[in-house]
Each structure stands twice: as structure tokens, then as C-alpha cells.
Amino acid sequence: MSDSCKRPVNKGSVRAGTREERLCQPGGSWTILVIDDETDVRDVMVISLEDAGYRTLSAPDGETGLRLLETRAPQILITxxxxxxxxxxEVLxxxxxxxxxxxxxxxxxxADIKKAITALQYDASDFITKPVDDTTLHLALKRAMERYQNQKELxxxxxxxxxxVLNQEKILHQEKMMSLGRLAASMVHEINxxxxxxxxxxxxxxxxxxKPGWDGAGQNRFKEYLTIIHQETRRCADLVSGLLQFSRKSSLQFKPVDICELIEYSRMLCNHRLELADIVxxxxxxPTIPKVLGDINQLQQCVINLIFNAIDAIEGTHPAASDSMKEPSLTARPAGRIRIKADIEDADHQVCIRVSDDGKGISPGDLPRIFEPFFTTKQDGHGVGLGLSTVYGxxxxxxxxxxxxxxxxxxxxxxIRLPALDETTKTKESNS
Ligand SMILES: Nc1ncnc2c1ncn2[C@@H]1O[C@H](COP(=O)(O)OP(=O)(O)O)[C@@H](O)[C@H]1O
Ligand SMILES: [Mg+2]
Incomplete structure (x- = not known):
């Protein structure tokens, strides 16, 4: 065994040891497969390895060796x-x-030195010349163990x-599906x-x-009714297609997004919850603020999440507002107000969207944690704490x-601040 690979002196210690020490300890965890057609050479090498504390496997030919590799998974193979x-x-x-x-x-x-070089080109860890002496063997093993460990860590x-990355995508979609569930529930009324x-x-x-004698006046009313039917059907179709577009697990599509349109669209999807909670x-x-480059679906998910949180916060201060079965209030005073304001901050050319509410607010203790995944102050079934972390991402x-x-x-x-799309980027975008 080479000097640098000697076992640590403090044998009684239960310390796990440094990475270098763990690497250099031939002990139980390293298994080495020796493939050689010459029995004597094979046996000598196996004895030397076992003396040094390695576990060994041996095979007289390539086929047997590869079978052992498959079934016993040694970390190092000497062939x-x-x-x-x-x-x-070929074994290599x-x-x-x-x-x-x-x-x-x-x-x-x-005599086979050329083949050894070819072996290195095929990514062999090392080559040693025969007859194999112990020092060279253990040095090669040390390098192979280090290489194994580095590749495994990588x-x-x-x-x-x-x-x-997969988990993040899953969380994004999961949060979207939860918002979708809440949207769908309120949209059932909206479509009804x-x-x-x-x-x-x-x-x-x-x-x-x-009616007998269906006359001109009747026909005019008929036309009027048809126009109303047309409008109402369009409203249903818009709601359903909005919901479908929102639910889709689409791949990201960065395009110029009109923020005013985006906010209006999000409002349309949240309307029923707002009405039920009596929130203005x-x-x-x-309309003149520049567009931003983004994925409309995801940005809409952000605005909807912020509106939903604002509704929850207002419902928290006005318990009557959370009664989802009640009809919208007929009194003049709403339960709460949400304001969305979008403008451009000229200094750094950022489009700025502010979503504010007059709800219960956030305690200084909770404030640093609200963007953490799974942080929620809501009761079971009302929130899982993925909304803001999704928005943040x-x-x-x-x-x-x-x-x-x-x-x-x-x-x-x-x-929310997003870089405004400037005219040059817009031109590039439309040319591409
Ligand atoms: N507008 C808001 N007013 C008060 N508290 C809020 C508001 N938005 C978020 N929060 C707080 O941040 C927490 C995390 O929000 P979020 O990540 O959307 O998860 P969830 O809504 O599922 O609880 C909420 O539980 C709430 O305590
Ligand atoms: Mg939320």
C-alpha cells in the first residue's frame, strides 16, 4: 500500500474520516474484479488486494468477467x-x-504498450505493466478510486x-391546478x-x-332576444376558453405581452370570487405603457394568485365575506377593496404592477417567510403555501x-417589476 493511502492512525475513533481518508481506505466498500487468463498472475493479484483489505472477484476470461460486472457491480476492474x-x-x-x-x-x-495507449484513449482509468509490483498497483488503484468518486459525485x-428542475416544474403546475380548481368552482356560477x-x-x-299573426313588432323583439343570446353565449365561450388556456400545461412561450389586457383577463377569471366576497x-x-416580453399564461397565473391572496386577506378581516353561499351584497359599502395599478417607471424602464388590498395585512414575523414554498397561515384546505413561491419563481x-x-x-x-420591451427588441421580435 502506498504511503499516502495508509489507514488513519486513530484506529479506535468512530469519526467518519476526511474524504481523502475514506477514499484511501481499501476496506469493505471497494470491490475489485480481476480478469486474467493466467491463473498464477490472477491469484497473486487477488492475494495482494485481499491483504490490503479489498473485496475481490476474479474471472479467467472476458465473458465471465463481464457477467460478474453485471451481477456484482465492482467499482474497479483490472483486466x-x-x-x-x-x-x-473489448472488455473495456x-x-x-x-x-x-x-x-x-x-x-x-x-510489448503491448501501443494497446495500453489505445486503452487510455477508450477511457481506461490507468495501465500498469507486467509483472505488476505492489506499489504501482496500489497507486493505480488510488487514482481509480478517486476518479470513481469524482465521477459518481458529478x-x-x-x-x-x-x-x-423537474420538481420546480411540478410545483408550478400543481399550484396552477389548485388555482384552477378554485377558479372553476366560481366559474360554474359565472356560466350558470x-x-x-x-x-x-x-x-x-x-x-x-x-303566436298567431306573428308581426313586425314581434320580429323586432325576436331579433333583440337573438342579440342578447349571442352576447351571453360569447361570454360563456370566453370564460370557458380562458379557463382552458389557463389549465394547459404549455411550454413557455415568450412573446410581447400587453399588461392591461393581461390584468383585464385575470379580472374576468376572478370576477365571481370577487362578487361573492363583495370586493371591489x-x-x-x-394603455400607453410598453409591453413586456413574457409568457402570458404564467404572468396571468401571478396576477390571479395575488388577487386570490388579496381576497383571502379581506375575507380574513370580514368573516361575512367568506360565506361563499351568500348572494353578493346589495349594500353600498363593499367588504373590501383591491386595487391593481400598472405604470411605467421611466428611470429604469420597468413596467410596474401593484396589487394592493385593505385586508388583514401580514405580521412582521411572517413577512420574511411568505415566499417560502409551503409557508401558509391559512387553515387546512384553504392554502398550501405554494402561491407566492410560484409567483416569485x-x-x-x-x-x-x-x-x-x-x-x-x-x-x-x-x-411586480418587469423589464419593459423597448422598440428595438419589439422590432427584432417581429422580424424573427
Ligand atoms: N395579500 C395578502 N395579505 C395578507 N397575507 C398574505 C397576502 N398574500 C399572501 N399572504 C400570506 O402569505 C402566505 C403565503 O401565501 P401563498 O404562497 O399564496 O400560499 P397560500 O395562499 O396557499 O397560503 C399566506 O398564507 C398569507 O399568510
Ligand atoms: Mg395563495
Missing amino acids: DIKMPGMSGL KKAHLIRPETQVIVTTGF ADYTRLLEQT NPLSGILNYITLMIRLVE LKITCE IIEHHNGTISVDSEPGQGTCFT
Whole structure:
């Protein structure tokens, strides 16, 4: 065993050891497969490895060796290059296909040095010349163990990154589906109203045409009813297509987005919840503000989330507003107010969307945590705490920022800032 690989001196210690120490400890966790057609060479190497504390496997030919590789998954494989049947180079290539993480050391006579270089080109970890002496063998093993560990860490890290990206996509969609559930529930009422209007007008129309002596005045009314039916049906169609577009798990499409249109569209989807909770939503949006480059679907998800949170916050201060079965109030004073204001901040050319409410506000203790995934102050079934973290992720992805101002008992204001699309970018966009 080489000096740098000697076991740590403090044998009694239960310390896990440094990475270097763990790497260099031949102990139980490292299994080495030796493939060599010469029994003596194979046996000597196995004894030397076992003396050093490694677990070993051995095979007299390539085929048997590869089977062992498949079933027993040794981390390191030492193979002779020159063997009858399958050569060491073939073993090397096949081993990489079976277990890419396995490190292969080839052993070769001096005459075969060219083959050894070819082996390195095929990504062998190392080559050692025969007869193999202990120092060279253990040095090669140390390098192979380090290489194995580095590649494994890299592969684990890559897997972790891939998993994180997948999880983020899942969370985004999950939050969207939850908003969708709440939207759909309120939209059932929204669609029900125009539908019953449509049915009433159709009944009236049937009566009209069945009347004897159907005259000009009757025909005019018939036309009037048809126009109402047309409008109401269009309203239903718009609501349903809005809902469908929102639900779709579409891939991101960055296009110029008109913020005023986006806010109006979001209001349309939240209307019924607002009416039920008796909340007035006031929108101030300068039609001249520049567009932003973004995914309309995701940006809409942000605005809807902020409106929903504002509704929840107002319902929190006015318990009567949370009674979803009650009819919208006929009194002059609404339960609460939400204001959405969009303008352009000329200094840094940012489009700024402020969503403010006069709800219960956020306590200073909760404020630093509200963008954390799964942070919620709502009762079971009312929130899972993914809304704001989703909004945060989406806005960040659009090179924007989101900030919050809140005072308990006074209300809350969320501010989203997105880079405005300038004329040159717009031209580039339309040319491409
Ligand atoms: N407009 C608001 N007014 C008061 N509190 C809010 C507001 N928006 C968010 N919050 C707080 O932030 C928390 C996290 O919000 P969110 O991530 O949307 O999750 P959820 O709505 O599921 O609770 C809420 O539970 C609430 O405590
Ligand atoms: Mg929420």
C-alpha cells in the first residue's frame, strides 16, 4: 500500500474520516474484479488486494468477467489486455456500456504498450505493466478510486439538478391546478347566469314565433332576444376558453405581452370570487405603457394568485365575506377593496404592477417567510403555501422582481417589476 493511502492512525475513533481518508481506505466498500487468463498472475493479484483489505472477484476470461460486472457491480476492474477470446480492449468497451461508472485498469506486457495507449484513449482509468509490483498497483488503484468518486459525485449532482428542475416544474403546475380548481368552482356560477338567461330568451322566442299573426313588432323583439343570446353565449365561450388556456400545461412561450389586457383577463377569471366576497376591484392601467416580453399564461397565473391572496386577506378581516353561499351584497359599502395599478417607471424602464388590498395585512414575523414554498397561515384546505413561491419563481424567470409592503390591520401591497420591451427588441421580435 502506498504511503499516502495508509489507514488513519486513530484506529479506535468512530469519526467518519476526511474524504481523502475514506477514499484511501481499501476496506469493505471497494470491490475489485480481476480478469486474467493466467491463473498464477490472477491469484497473486487477488492475494495482494485481499491483504490490503479489498473485496475481490476474479474471472479467467472476458465473458465471465463481464457477467460478474453485471451481477456484482465492482467499482474497479483490472483486466489483462492480451487474452484468448475476448481481448482486454473489448472488455473495456463493453464494461463502459454495462456500468459506465466502473473504472478499468488494464495490465499489459512491455510489448503491448501501443494497446495500453489505445486503452487510455477508450477511457481506461490507468495501465500498469507486467509483472505488476505492489506499489504501482496500489497507486493505480488510488487514482481509480478517486476518479470513481469524482465521477459518481458529478453524476449524483447532475441527477440532483435534473430532479430539482423537474420538481420546480411540478410545483408550478400543481399550484396552477389548485388555482384552477378554485377558479372553476366560481366559474360554474359565472356560466350558470348567462346560460339561464339564454334559456329564458329562447323560451320567449319560441312563444313569439308560435303566436298567431306573428308581426313586425314581434320580429323586432325576436331579433333583440337573438342579440342578447349571442352576447351571453360569447361570454360563456370566453370564460370557458380562458379557463382552458389557463389549465394547459404549455411550454413557455415568450412573446410581447400587453399588461392591461393581461390584468383585464385575470379580472374576468376572478370576477365571481370577487362578487361573492363583495370586493371591489379597481384597475388603473395606462394603455400607453410598453409591453413586456413574457409568457402570458404564467404572468396571468401571478396576477390571479395575488388577487386570490388579496381576497383571502379581506375575507380574513370580514368573516361575512367568506360565506361563499351568500348572494353578493346589495349594500353600498363593499367588504373590501383591491386595487391593481400598472405604470411605467421611466428611470429604469420597468413596467410596474401593484396589487394592493385593505385586508388583514401580514405580521412582521411572517413577512420574511411568505415566499417560502409551503409557508401558509391559512387553515387546512384553504392554502398550501405554494402561491407566492410560484409567483416569485415566474417573475425571477422573467428577469423581474417582486416585493411586498404590509402592515397588520392596514393591508398589503405586492409590487411586480418587469423589464419593459423597448422598440428595438419589439422590432427584432417581429422580424424573427
Ligand atoms: N395579500 C395578502 N395579505 C395578507 N397575507 C398574505 C397576502 N398574500 C399572501 N399572504 C400570506 O402569505 C402566505 C403565503 O401565501 P401563498 O404562497 O399564496 O400560499 P397560500 O395562499 O396557499 O397560503 C399566506 O398564507 C398569507 O399568510
Ligand atoms: Mg395563495
